Amino acid sequence: MDTLFQTNIDVTEEQNIEFKELVTKIGVWINQKFFWVNDLYTSSPNMVASYPLAVQLEVYKGKVEECNICCVKLTIKNLAIISKSLKVYFQQETAVKIDDHVAYYGPNEQSLVHWLNDRIYICNGKYKGKGIKQYTTKSGKQRRTPHLWSNLRKGHLLYRPISAKDVMSAITLEETIGPHKRADIYYWIIQSKQKGQAEKLNRLLQKTDWNSKLKSDIILKSDLCL
Numbered sequence: 001m002d003t004l005f006q007t008n009i010d011v012t013e014e015q016n017i018e019f020k021e022l023v024t025k026i027g028v029w030i031n032q033k034f035f036w037v038n039d040l041y042t043s044s045p046n047m048v049a050s051y052p053l054a055v056q057l058e059v060y061k062g063k064v065e066e067c068n069i070c071c072v073k074l075t076i077k078n079l080a081i082i083s084k085s086l087k088v089y090f091q092q093e094t095a096v097k098i099d100d101h102v103a104y105y106g107p108n109e110q111s112l113v114h115w116l117n118d119r120i121y122i123c124n125g126k127y128k129g130k131g132i133k134q135y136t137t138k139s140g141k142q143r144r145t146p147h148l149w150s151n152l153r154k155g156h157l158l159y160r161p162i163s164a165k166d167v168m169s170a171i172t173l174e175e176t177i178g179p180h181k182r183a184d185i186y187y188w189i190i191q192s193k194q195k196g197q198a199e200k201l202n203r204l205l206q207k208t209d210w211n212s213k214l215k216s217d218i219i220l221k222s223d224l225c226l
Contacts, residue, residue, distance in 0.1 A: 017059060019070040020191050021116050023095050024123075026074065027147065028053070029087035029155045029172075034147070037074070052079040067192040067201050074185040078177045086177045087133075087155050088185050091148060092123055093168035103137045103169045104162035109199055110206070112137075112171050120195050122202045125187035127173035131206065134174070140166025 017024040026037045030053070037055055054077040061070045078084050092114065094101065103114045110131050111124035125132065136148050136157040148170040150158035157170060177183045188205055192198040 017070065017072060018095070019061070019189050020068065020121075021094055021098065021119075022092050022114065022121055022123075022189060022191075024072070024187075024189065025091040025093075026057070026072070026187075027089040027091070028055070028076070029089060029149075029152075030084050032153050032155070034089070034149065034152055034155075053077065054079060064201060066194040066197045067190050069191070069201065070189045071205075072187040074187065075182060076177065076185065077182045078179060081179045083176050083178050085174075086183065087172045087174045088125075088127065088187075089147070089149075089170060089172050090123070090125065090187050091168065091170045092121075092189075094166070097140065097166045099140075099165050101167050102162070102164045103167040105132075105135045105137075109202055111202055112169050114167070114169065119191055119193055120198050122190040122198050123169070123171065123188075124202055124206065125171065125173045125185065126206065127183065127185045128175045130173070130175065132171045132173065134172040135170065136160045137163035137167055137169045139163040 017026070027034055028037060037057065056075040058073045059070065060073070061068075063069065074088060076086065076088075092103075092112070094116070098116055100117050101115065103112065105111075106113045109122065109124075111122050112132065112135055114121040114123065134157040136150075137160050138148055148157060148168065150156050157172065163169075173185055173187070175183065190198045190201050190205075
């Protein structure tokens with residue numbers, strides 16, 4: 001049988017998620033502070049102790065019909081004795097400058113869309129059944145910053161739903177995580193030359209019960225009904 005997801009990569013081996021022309025950087029905002037996920041693995045014990053979280057990252061890649069797909073499962077455990085307001089931040093950019101590049105938020109698809117040359121990239125995610133909470137885009141002339149928070153202390157992204165030329169973008173998935181509770185956050189990118197096929201796959205992934213599907217670390221192509 002054809003399979004959709006086949007590759008499992010540990011976060012300690014990958015600084016960023018590279019998928020075709022897009023690079024995704026992942027961060028976490030908690031208690032008015034922000035850090036990149038990989039900082040937990042490269043920082044001093046004192047810094048890690050200031051963020052009472054355990055983080056694990058898995059990456060699954062594959063192809064269905066005319067679509068390439070990358071899915072990320074981020075598992076976060078709150079080690080504190082109190083609930084935390086959690087915002088998981090996904091930043092999309094290109095490894096090299098590409099002028100033929102537009103990014104925008106599609107309200108109908110409820111996802112962040114990049115057009116690179118003649119290919120569509122649909123970026124989306126789910127956390128406790130909820131989709132994207134905040135989103136923003138930024139053009140190349142303005143993008144000389146490591147992140148796109150407009151107010152880092154409050155965890156706010158500037159409302160900018162569309163940008164063009166050498167674009168970077170960001171989305172957040174947000175929810176409260178209870179004391180000693182675990183949260184599974186799912187993020188995916190679909191790449192295709194066929195806009196309709198990519199949108200159809202995105203709608204299906206929005207409805208997917210990831211907890212049950214990824215227990216076996218595999219999704220069958222027949223599950224997608226394309």
